[in-house]
Amino acid sequence: MDPDLRKTAAQVLDDQWRPPGFTCPNATTYPWLWLWDSCFHAVVNAELGRADRAVAELTCALSAQDGDGFVPHLQYLDGSHAHQELWGRPRTSSITQPPIYAAAVVELAERGVEVPDELVDRSRAGLRFLLEHRRRSPAGLVQIVHPWESGCDHSPRWDDLMGGEFDQGEWFDRKGALLATIERSPGGAPLHNPAFPVGSVAFSALVAHGARRLGTHLGDRSLRAAAEELAGDLFERWDPGRRTFIDDGPTSMGSGRVRTAEALLPVLVADPGRHRRIVGEVAAELDDPDAFAGPYGPTQVHRAEPSYSPGSYWRGPSWPQIDLLLWWGLRSVGDVAAAAGRLAAATVRGAVTSGWAEYWDSDDGAPGGARPQSWTTVAVLMDQGNETT
Numbered sequence: 001m002d003p004d005l006r007k008t009a010a011q012v013l014d015d016q017w018r019p020p021g022f023t024c025p026n027a028t029t030y031p032w033l034w035l036w037d038s039c040f041h042a043v044v045n046a047e048l049g050r051a052d053r054a055v056a057e058l059t060c061a062l063s064a065q066d067g068d069g070f071v072p073h074l075q076y077l078d079g080s081h082a083h084q085e086l087w088g089r090p091r092t093s094s095i096t097q098p099p100i101y102a103a104a105v106v107e108l109a110e111r112g113v114e115v116p117d118e119l120v121d122r123s124r125a126g127l128r129f130l131l132e133h134r135r136r137s138p139a140g141l142v143q144i145v146h147p148w149e150s151g152c153d154h155s156p157r158w159d160d161l162m163g164g165e166f167d168q169g170e171w172f173d174r175k176g177a178l179l180a181t182i183e184r185s186p187g188g189a190p191l192h193n194p195a196f197p198v199g200s201v202a203f204s205a206l207v208a209h210g211a212r213r214l215g216t217h218l219g220d221r222s223l224r225a226a227a228e229e230l231a232g233d234l235f236e237r238w239d240p241g242r243r244t245f246i247d248d249g250p251t252s253m254g255s256g257r258v259r260t261a262e263a264l265l266p267v268l269v270a271d272p273g274r275h276r277r278i279v280g281e282v283a284a285e286l287d288d289p290d291a292f293a294g295p296y297g298p299t300q301v302h303r304a305e306p307s308y309s310p311g312s313y314w315r316g317p318s319w320p321q322i323d324l325l326l327w328w329g330l331r332s333v334g335d336v337a338a339a340a341g342r343l344a345a346a347t348v349r350g351a352v353t354s355g356w357a358e359y360w361d362s363d364d365g366a367p368g369g370a371r372p373q374s375w376t377t378v379a380v381l382m383d384q385g386n387e388t389t
């Protein structure tokens with residue numbers, strides 16, 4: 001463990017700490033609360049021994065949960081009315097992001113943090129909403145209602161439904177339009193979008209992973225069973241030829257097959273016995289310099305994909321939070337520990353070389369997006385795993 005790394009991480013988080021108790025992702029570009037970012041910040045704070053901040057941030061992140069269990073992904077806690085028209089409501093967004101809060105509760109508890117019951121209950125309710133009320137795809141995957149719910153906003157996985165070639169401006173307009181077609185519960189929770197009915201392997205993997213971790217932690221058999229069922233459906237989506245998991249729904253014959261790093265996230269719920277071969281292939285892809293591997297962390301899009309663009313937002317560079325999740329998945333399977341260690345070491349190198357950027361070029365660590373970005377402090381979690389370089 002590198003004490004300097006931990007010191008800088010603590011500084012980045014301190015500088016971006018905001019009332020009433022959350023870390024903004026970046027002071028200028030992202031001044032508000034984003035759901036999955038805050039969950040990562042909470043785990044890093046727990047790792048740094050700052051239990052109060054860890055609990056405060058998770059509390060804040062889950063505080064806008066509604067009666068259906070739905071958790072909005074953005075909160076404007078400074079009283080700003082920005083984007084109110086876009087979301088059709090004040091103070092929060094009207095869609096969610098991956099439910100990292102469930103894994104975060106367990107990560108905090110494992111570090112000796114006393115997690116209030118209310119946080120545990122809210123995490124469970126958030127998962128239940130996604131597992132029981134969110135529409136499933138024909139193959140049983142959890143649908144997202146909007147690309148922003150994935151957290152991987154401009155991933156080539158969405159290309160088929162975004163009306164053609166990637167264009168930042170046009171995509172933004174299309175994303176605005178897609179908000180209008182979301183079908184909601186009477187209370188306003190997003191359930192389904194007929195214009196974007198994507199069974200996302202990445203999002204489903206994060207739901208299953210959260211449910212497995214929290215279910216195991218609490219001894220909640222029904223949560224555990226729901227996780228295992230979803231994990232089983234996810235492993236049916238493995239394509240041995242393309243060596244990726246395929247999304248279900250309208251993109252399954254097209255952009256839902258693009259090889260992206262986030263599409264490998266089902267490794268998080270692999271059964272070490274049954275899925276050993278697939279996990280080995282995922283690790284090999286992430287470790288192969290002609291596929292994803294890079295000296296500063298894995299690329300987010302496979303290098304041989306036509307859409308691969310090493311410097312572009314969600315079209316190629318390395319993203320620290322995706323790298324962390326992949327590492328969590330790989331390190332739980334013994335055979336691939338060396339590849340997992342290399343991935344972790346490369347990501348830590350990328351975080352430092354890029355100056356704690358939001359994302360960076362896998363080949364030279366050149367920074368991209370906002371800087372410093374709070375979630376890049378997840379490097380301190382991965383610093384423990386870099387036994388192999």
Ligand code: GLC
Nearest residue numbers: 025030034036037151152153
């Ligand atoms: C971008 C990312 C999203 C993240 C947000 C704040 O919109 O795509 O995943 O939550 O920035 O960091």
